[in-house]
Amino acid sequence: MEKKITLEAPAxxxxxxxxxxxxxxxxxxxxxxxxxxxxxxxxxxxxxNDGKIKLSCSESALPTDSRNxxxxxxxxxxxxxxxxxxxxxxxxxxxxxxxxxxxxxxxAAAVLKALNSLCQTGLSDDELCAIGVKLGADVPFCxxxxxxxxxxxxxxxxxxxxxxxxxxxxxxxxxxxxxKEAYEAFDACGNIxxxxxxxxxxSAAKGDYKxxxxxxxxxxxxxxxxxxxxxxxxxxxxxxxxxxxxxxSGPTVFxxxxxxxxxxxxxxxxxxxxxxxxxxxxxx
Numbered sequence: 543m544e545k546k547i548t549l550e551a552p553a554x555x556x557x558x559x560x561x562x563x564x565x566x567x568x569x570x571x572x573x574x575x576x577x578x579x580x581x582x583x584x585x586x587x588x589x590x591n592d593g594k595i596k597l598s599c600s601e602s603a604l605p606t607d608s609r610n611x612x613x614x615x616x617x618x619x620x621x622x623x624x625x626x627x628x629x630x631x632x633x634x635x636x637x638x639x640x641x642x643x644x645x646x647x648x649x650a651a652a653v654l655k656a657l658n659s660l661c662q663t664g665l666s667d668d669e670l671c672a673i674g675v676k677l678g679a680d681v682p683f684c685x686x687x688x689x690x691x692x693x694x695x696x697x698x699x700x701x702x703x704x705x706x707x708x709x710x711x712x713x714x715x716x717x718x719x720x721x722k723e724a725y726e727a728f729d730a731c732g733n734i735x736x737x738x739x740x741x742x743x744x745s746a747a748k749g750d751y752k753x754x755x756x757x758x759x760x761x762x763x764x765x766x767x768x769x770x771x772x773x774x775x776x777x778x779x780x781x782x783x784x785x786x787x788x789x790x791s792g793p794t795v796f797x798x799x800x801x802x803x804x805x806x807x808x809x810x811x812x813x814x815x816x817x818x819x820x821x822x823x824x825x826x
Contacts, residue, residue: 545589547659550582551652552687552825553643554680555710555789555796558742559760561728569695570725572679573739575702575746575754578687579710579822583637585612585649587656590628593620601635611677615650619657622673627661629653638818640718642790644680651684671697680790688826691743703749705824709805711778711797712789714818715770724766724791731765755798758787768793774812781808 554576562571590596597606597613608614616629631653637645654670657663665673667685674681679696691700728734737759745753763771771788778786778797782804786797799805805821812819 544660546586547656548584548586549652549656551585551637551648551684552578553581553637553645553648553712553822554578554683554687555643555712556760556787557705557746557754557758558737558739559762559790560736560739561725561734561761564729565695569679570728571694572692572696574692574696575742576680576683576690576692577705578684578825579712580825581637581643581712581820581822583645583649583652584634585652585656586632586634587653587660588630589660590630592628593626594628595631596629597631597633599633599635601633601639604633604635604639611646611681612649612653614677615653615674615681616657618673618677619654623661623663623665625657625661625663627657629657638714638794640720641714641794642719642788642792643712643714643794644684644790647678647680648684650674650677650681654681654685671699689746689824691746702746704826705751706826707800708751708755708824709799709802710822710824711783711799711805711808711812712794712818712820712822713774713796713812713816714794715768715774715816716818717769717793719766719768719792721791724762727765728761734761734764736761752784755785758785758798760788760790762791763788766792768795770816771795774816777811778808781805781811783808
């Protein structure tokens with residue numbers, strides 16, 4: 543039996559994010575078009591025989607106990623499968639945390655996939671998603687990745703044609719956004735302008751990503767204030783971005799380019815003022 547697996551866990555962006563409503567159980571029904579991108583954490587999982595879970599992380603600001611979603615992913619996996627194993631988990635962080643890029647969710651998904659392989663439990667992706675959705679709305683998408691429509695609380699996933707041939711610049715301002723507080727802000731906001739989700743979905747289903755990119759949107763931008771967001775977008779537009787938008791509950795802003803040189807120029811300009819700037823591409 544294999545004892546160790548190392549996986550690269552990619553970040554994601556939201557080409558579209560709408561909140562349909564708050565559900566009676568306190569969760570929110572979502573409509574999201576999501577895309578994995580080439581910014582990765584490294585997740586190493588070693589199997590233990592004593593039933594214990596231990597986690598280490600390269601980012602000292604993150605907890606290494608059950609407050610960490612990757613730790614809880616291991617707990618949930620062992621509970622769901624009845625496995626008596628434990629795990630040593632090592633996270634090498636490159637994806638900024640509290641950034642709207644699913645940095646925690648992708649680590650959790652990687653832990654689920656690694657343990658499924660190491661423990662030889664043979665769970666399908668759908669079964670892993672059923673475990674993952676209890677951890678967070680983005681975890682099921684991170685299990686599958688690519689280009690997807692995600693609905694309800696994140697567990698309803700529909701594959702879409704691949705997004706290819708574009709360059710995506712990510713900029714995280716030096717602030718963090720609590721996902722919990724972001725949804726509370728939605729609940730307190732009385733008048734939300736919703737995007738035309740069905741129109742965007744129709745374009746995506748046809749693989750017409752020029753139309754999708756022209757309609758990117760995120761309802762969180764209406765009530766989450768992010769310093770310098772307008773300034774970042776202005777630089778992106780000046781460099782020729784086709785669209786720019788906030789990802790998830792923020793604060794990361796992404797710009798989409800169809801020319802690598804323009805994207806690289808944008809990176810160089812933004813690096814002068816922001817420490818966390820990345821040039822990525824879609825990952826399918």
